[in-house]
Amino acid sequence: MATIKDVAKEAGVSIAAASLALNGKGSLSEETRAKIIETAERLNYKPNALAKGLVTSNKINTIGIIIPKPGTEFLPFVGMDILGGIGEVANEKKYNMLLDWEEGLGGTKVLDLVRSGIVRGLVFFLPLNDVTTFRALNDLNFPYVLMSRPPEGVYCSWVDVDNVDAAYQATVSLIKAGHTRISFSSPGPIEFLVSSDRHSGYRQALLSHNISYDESYVSIGNGDIQSGKAAMTHFLSLKEPPTALIAGSNLLAIGMLESLKEHGLDHRDKAIITFDDSPLAESYGISAIHIPTNTIAKESARLLIKRIGHTRRVEPENIVIDAQLIVRNTFVPVR
Amino acid sequence: MATIKDVAKEAGVSIAAASLALNGKGSLSEETRAKIIETAERLNYKPNALAKGLVTSNKINTIGIIIPKPGTEFLPFVGMDILGGIGEVANEKKYNMLLDWEEGLGGTKVLDLVRSGIVRGLVFFLPLNDVTTFRALNDLNFPYVLMSRPPEGVYCSWVDVDNVDAAYQATVSLIKAGHTRISFSSPGPIEFLVSSDRHSGYRQALLSHNISYDESYVSIGNGDIQSGKAAMTHFLSLKEPPTALIAGSNLLAIGMLESLKEHGLDHRDKAIITFDDSPLAESYGISAIHIPTNTIAKESARLLIKRIGHTRRVEPENIVIDAQLIVRNTFVPVR
DNA sequence: CTGAAAGCGCTTACAG
DNA sequence: CTGAAAGCGCTTACAG
CATH class of the missing domain: 3.40.50.2300 (Response regulator)
Structure with a gap:
């Protein structure tokens, strides 16, 4: 494969000139520069990235x-x-x-x-x-x-x-649709940063719309289908069950849907929004927060x-x- | 960051000796070698891949x-x-x-x-x-x-x-399950290499089990759901419809299943095997050829x-x- | 058993 | 405006 030496020799210039021309540096006559570039193309010259990297940053791009x-x-x-x-x-x-x-x-x-x-x-x-x-x-x-x-x-x-904002938006959209009893299910301890941010956005949305925060509307599980079922069963057992649910994971949401079915209900009875959007959420037709x-x-x-x-x-x-x-x-x- | 020079100086040897020791080459005393290696570790030395590559193969690993x-x-x-x-x-x-x-x-x-x-x-x-x-x-x-x-x-x-073999195996498994009327649906022209190999495996399996090859059991579409429906509708209209179907793509198979439903039948009425295995095939419960x-x-x-x-x-x-x-x-x- | 030297392909001050 | 030289960090014959 052609090296810069080959190009220089073929073009009849020094190696330094060739390097300068090919990198668009220095002050060469337009003529020389053009000749060098033409020669490089003709020889299919491509600078050796290793040598270049070694001499410049000691690294490769x-x-x-x-x-x-x-x-x-x-x-x-x-x-x-x-x-x-x-x-x-x-x-x-x-x-x-x-x-x-x-x-x-x-x-x-x-x-x-x-x-x-x-x-x-x-x-x-x-x-x-x-x-x-x-x-x-x-x-x-x-x-x-x-x-x-x-x-x-x-x-x-x-x-x-922005997880705080994402949860806030999701909650507000439910409130705007007329919901006031909105649950929040976390796939892990609220202490985890992501959960904590989302929980905080959920809570802020409620408060800024004068809806009181109710602990019985918050469930904590481990993010799988079983957890989703358990959460839904718990919520349905409340005297005033939530009419809308925010699920912290796709599997939670799917578990909730299945639990709904087991209770003789379906997706037309409860609003569900899940984190995050995915082909899974899509194929189940579950509303979701899309993380770009x-x-x-x-x-x-x-x-x-x-x-x-x-x-x-x-x-x-x-x-x-x-x-x-x-x-x-x-x-x-x-x- | 430490270079081989640093290692050599620190260990009190020449650069060449250091290189030899670190690459396990040459003949150094066990003592020197050990000292060099120990020094390299202490300095967190890691050879510069660019320099190494440049001097050896002109390439990096x-x-x-x-x-x-x-x-x-x-x-x-x-x-x-x-x-x-x-x-x-x-x-x-x-x-x-x-x-x-x-x-x-x-x-x-x-x-x-x-x-x-x-x-x-x-x-x-x-x-x-x-x-x-x-x-x-x-x-x-x-x-x-x-x-x-x-x-x-x-x-x-x-x-x-081995697509020939894959189609052969699929066909034989259907024959062994008692099927003799087995269809083959290609997602594209049989001339395409993959389709051609699979078609050939299908045909060989039939012949080697004394089942005659019947052109009306072969359909060619473009691999989407619509094609699958069309194929199934065609097959069901035959005087002796196939009892088992080989689909050349997941979408074909899904189309076939949907068409079955539209005809008041379901997956318990026809055997379907699809190329290739995928989460899609899995979630639909369609038997599939798994490409490893x-x-x-x-x-x-x-x-x-x-x-x-x-x-x-x-x-x-x-x-x-x-x-x-x-x-x-x-x-x-x-x- | 170990050191001095050349060289991999490039770039970049430095002279002229 | 252009060329000769040093050097990036390494390896590998080649002497000793």
Whole structure:
């Protein structure tokens, strides 16, 4: 394969001139520059990225994408959506995408990758909750962006959806449809950040519409179908059951629907909105809060590349993206 | 970050000695070697992959994975499955994974990637039917493997499922269950390689069990739900309708099921087997031929890495993987 | 058993 | 406006 030496020789100039011309730098005569570029194209010359990277930043123009190991979580749709989003930005900015994941807890693959000089920055999806890795990256002043809020004690750049607002919007839409008895089911302890934000948005919506917050309308489970059934059974047993339900996960919502059926009711009897939108929610026709993963991915990539461009240490930045309510046939105005 | 120079100085040896020790080459005293390795660990030394790559193969230990642009085809599940499979092998062999796709027809990103020296080999999934790219790779003697049969006129290594055998097995299983009137619906012209192989397996199974091949039991559509309905309606109108049906796509099978319902029948009345297995087939409970994408991915990666190891030109290799019939509630013995 | 030197392909001050 | 030289971090013959 042609090297810059070949191009220089063929064009009858020095290697330095060739380099300058091909990078659009220095002050060469238009004539020489044109000749060099023409020669490079004719020889199918493409600069060796390794040599270039070695001499400039000591790194190659690559962003590393760290995801959970495929098959360990339910993320195929989200996963491809994210890769597509990051790829779009990466292509535009002439970066390559390197894909990787830790094999287990406490793995050092991410740090090894950084030390080896292959990547100029990292985007993390569903971070390993391994705070050490992030701390080490901070110490190295190495650019990275999380596609979610960071774990406790980590100060860094991130892009995430506004969960408070999402829950607020969902609740308000139910209130506007005439509901006043609205339940909230969390797939895990309210203390978890995501749940806590959503719960808070739910509560704010109620209060700002003068609806009193009622603990019996809040259920906490573990996010599976069984939990959804249990929640619905509990709510139906109340003297004044909720007329609308917010489910913290798709499986919760599906469990609720099934429980409705078992009680001789169906989706026309209760309004249900679920986090998050997914093909599952879609196929069940459940109204859902759509998390724009593709947008989050793109913004993360843009933010990362911007940070890579900075030579000095800069303060972390955060971007909050709006979620969007998708109304399907489980959204019923109160009768 | 520590370089080999730092390690050498700290350990009080020459750079060459350090390199030798860290790569387990040369003949150093056990003592020196141990001291060097200990020092490297203490300094968190990790060789700069670019410098190493530049001086050895002119390339970095990375395999490129070329997929269709995310979002353009229905492949999230398959896509993540493949990335997981390739990643498993890559990790094991200490290779990085670079992900990329062409933006449009006639793109040159793949070739540019190769010329830039970032990847040592490529795995293609659903190849762009851009024969030029493969020809160019062949000219460069650059290692690559297709995760499917190659397009006409391309001589290369590939890993794929045995479609003839898959259709044969599916048909035989129906025959063994007592069916003799078995239909075959193709999602596209029989001339297409995949369809042709499957049709051929179907036909062979019939013949080898002394069932005559009947053209009226074969339908050709375009693979969507509408086609499935049309096929079923046609088959039901026959004087002797088939008792078992092989559908060339999930949507075809779903269309068939819906048509059955419209005719007042259901899945207990006809045996249906579809290509390929997918969450869609699973959620509809349709018996399906499972294509082991994960295995194909792993075998492709292994084959590629093996080829990367060869310095001389070697003949392409092909690996054929068996498919597997998954029996669900649309598989009914004839009554 | 170990060190000095050349070189991988590039870029970038520095002279002229 | 252009060329000679140094250097990025590593490996690998080649001397000693």
